[in-house]
Amino acid sequence: MAFLKNVIARYQELRLDILAFNFVSYLINWDSDTEAKAGSLEDRSIFVGRLNEMELRITRSKEYIDIVNTLFDNRDNLDELLRIEITNVHKEMEKNLKIPEQEMINHSMLMAKSPSIWATAKLNNDYNAFKDTLKELMNFNKRFIKYLETDELKGYDILLDNFEEGMTKEKYDQFFDLLKKEIVPLVKKINEKNKNYQTPKFATLDYPIEKQKEFAAYLMDVMCFDQNYGLMKESEHPFTSGFGTHDVRVTNHYYVDNFVSSIFSAIHELGHATYERANDEKLNFTFLQGGTTMAMHESQSRFYENIVGRSYPFWQRHYPKLQEVFKEQLIDVTLDEFYRFINHVTPSLIRTEADELTYSLHIMVRYEMEKIMVETDTPVEEYPKIWNKLYYDYLGVEVPNDREGILQDIHWAFGECGYFPTYALGSAYGAQLLNQMKKDLDINQAFGSDNLSMVNEWLKKHIHQYGKMKKPNELLIDATGESFNPEYFVKYLKEKYSKIYKL
């Protein structure tokens, strides 16, 4: 097979070129989000456009397309890793090629301005200033659906499948119906119990940012984050970035009057980072490196943030350190008071500030909105009203304005539709993994040790090492013995919060 060998060699060259552009894109975004000055961004966008074009010149070249097709046709003669990679690449390519180039260009032109139109509209609480752009964005999604439709997949399912292969409206509906049935009433009950809740005094004190950074650094050690291959920086919104297993970066944001925010952001982002770091090294310099899907990535960050990071054993071990760092503020606060505070449930307006229990209800609102936006002709003017009603139905809160309502998230302005549901899915994956982990490990010990190496090892063995080699459901079946099953999530939430709220 000298012929195939040559094709593979050329594929590897082109792959390295594409990966080099992806690396560049990572670094430019990292710089833009963490330190580039506003005045430099306009010039930069011209270079970014040019680099994207150069990358497209490769991925849309006849040579590359022929090579991928050839390797796909000969996939049974490839080694396992390359076979999986080519299968993924081929599928993505087939999809991309169905979308006319002019449509892609128009789309990226819209993308170049839509986030800033959204940002201004949000700042001014002015939905009217965004609605035409939103309509255009959703029309793009509708056309993309048309290009990508197959006999099996239609409508919103196309977008859902884009973000999480195999997930459909039917499956999400089952999942969210279960949440409606079990979690919405639970939240109502808790609301009743919360009527006389008063924010504890320690939560309203000032926590010096330098001290918060000190504790975030401590958490890096607790999570075994190797700083020879990674770093933590600051940005407006915390995020995780990097490239390959040897360069993994997270950011954090510190609020002097909200010290728990930086703690849970750190754990969340370090959760993402742990996934990336624990990929098998053989996946570096391939398209199989990273998390298998957004939902699985989010499942890992939320596993660390909520299941571990808001657990009692975790704070049993680390609360003394927190008290030591914030002597003045926490001297009189017991572990139980602190634990109760970080697990306080309160239906709210803003998704990113939601607690573990109500978070999925925020996602349900967006899921229902997206169904309406891409599958119906409902006028864009009516969206805010629908949004507000969904918030009232699921969370029992009244939305006072669009800034805290339909304008709160950037995702749609980024053209992302079908992405939100994966956030809730991620939490549910985590609960299913926890159920299995409990059979293999002493959870109190794993969560309550000096560091989280036991948790890391378990997740590496079952999830992290594989990168994109296995699909989420494959990972779940191999790790837990069954397909995705949302019952575990409901069970986990009901047990935890019934106990906390003595229901």
Add this chain to the structure above:
Amino acid sequence: MAFLKNVIARYQELRLDILAFNFVSYLINWDSDTEAKAGSLEDRSIFVGRLNEMELRITRSKEYIDIVNTLFDNRDNLDELLRIEITNVHKEMEKNLKIPEQEMINHSMLMAKSPSIWATAKLNNDYNAFKDTLKELMNFNKRFIKYLETDELKGYDILLDNFEEGMTKEKYDQFFDLLKKEIVPLVKKINEKNKNYQTPKFATLDYPIEKQKEFAAYLMDVMCFDQNYGLMKESEHPFTSGFGTHDVRVTNHYYVDNFVSSIFSAIHELGHATYERANDEKLNFTFLQGGTTMAMHESQSRFYENIVGRSYPFWQRHYPKLQEVFKEQLIDVTLDEFYRFINHVTPSLIRTEADELTYSLHIMVRYEMEKIMVETDTPVEEYPKIWNKLYYDYLGVEVPNDREGILQDIHWAFGECGYFPTYALGSAYGAQLLNQMKKDLDINQAFGSDNLSMVNEWLKKHIHQYGKMKKPNELLIDATGESFNPEYFVKYLKEKYSKIYKL
């Protein structure tokens, strides 16, 4: 000329691709030098190699070469800016094409390892571990000279011309002979006077780094550095970077026991930054953006650092602020004591720590070394001995080891030969500019105002705005009415230091 119009359009496209790669290269280096973790650098080097190759694929393509040649042949029909640019690009290209591709590849393979071989040798004070690499590096330089030789230019002149067009051994010899005649004896006299010098107590105190940063931020304002387009960060060695007039970045380094280091590094780097920022905006997205040569760039940073930043009027205005920031340390120190301290002359071993007066003598050592290394067959084993003798002859100091001797600088390990002399040239350019500036401005007022806007404006008008549109000598003639004349530098140094040392 529809034909020419099409050629120009295509040239502009390819130029933008090349500039995009240059932008990427700037950003990768910035990240590597300021925050990337050691563990990430190996993977990164693979992408860097790949990106360089992609850029070479453009600049060495038949299409690009043909276009540049065509435009060069038609240069009289181009507008001024493009004519100048194409003339520069064509000259560079002709030079590059004389060097066989295999030689370039071998060179970059050597470059990939030589800096780390040098670093290890320096760390271990082990010249033997570096000497073979140094020999290889100098052999490359010797071969490059052969490739590039013309009827007019031969030998070391080729390398000198590479870094500063028009400069030759003959001209540098005149310059350095003058320094030998005038400055070497002056330094000797000062040495005599310094015999009983004792470092003042305030210079040995601790200066908290946060306070040093506060004063560096103050200096950004003094130098009118617009932080919407630039930033100051930390790195092991201070440097200036950026891309175009809208993204200019400097770094600084803070030593708790050497507070003046961060002050003069800040002024020096902000001097480079001021040059970049003040380029005419029309030069952005062309190859004419930036400083015209290394020497002219260095002349600007040294002008700000030494001529302005170590002047009496400057500190008359800003010393009270410095005292305010370092109340404890400087309360009893007078302006005159501080001024005297920052202008203290002491022949030393390390170039980067040299004072304004002796700095050029350090450069002379390297200049003489380079002549020997590229124009003779002197065995590499003898270099340290020669280095040490030159230090004794010019500076009167005994070199105790190679780490503080011939191994101190990274430049040769980077393959740079012919670069050092431009450092001294830069200082001399500055003095010639000062001589003219004094005719146009009230220097006491310009240096001693709240900010340096008068200085900035004068330099922008005569130097900065032009980017690479004019060669250094052209700039000097237009600004001062004459070609480069080292007498101004000698005059400036003798006047300043005779006064300080009451000679």
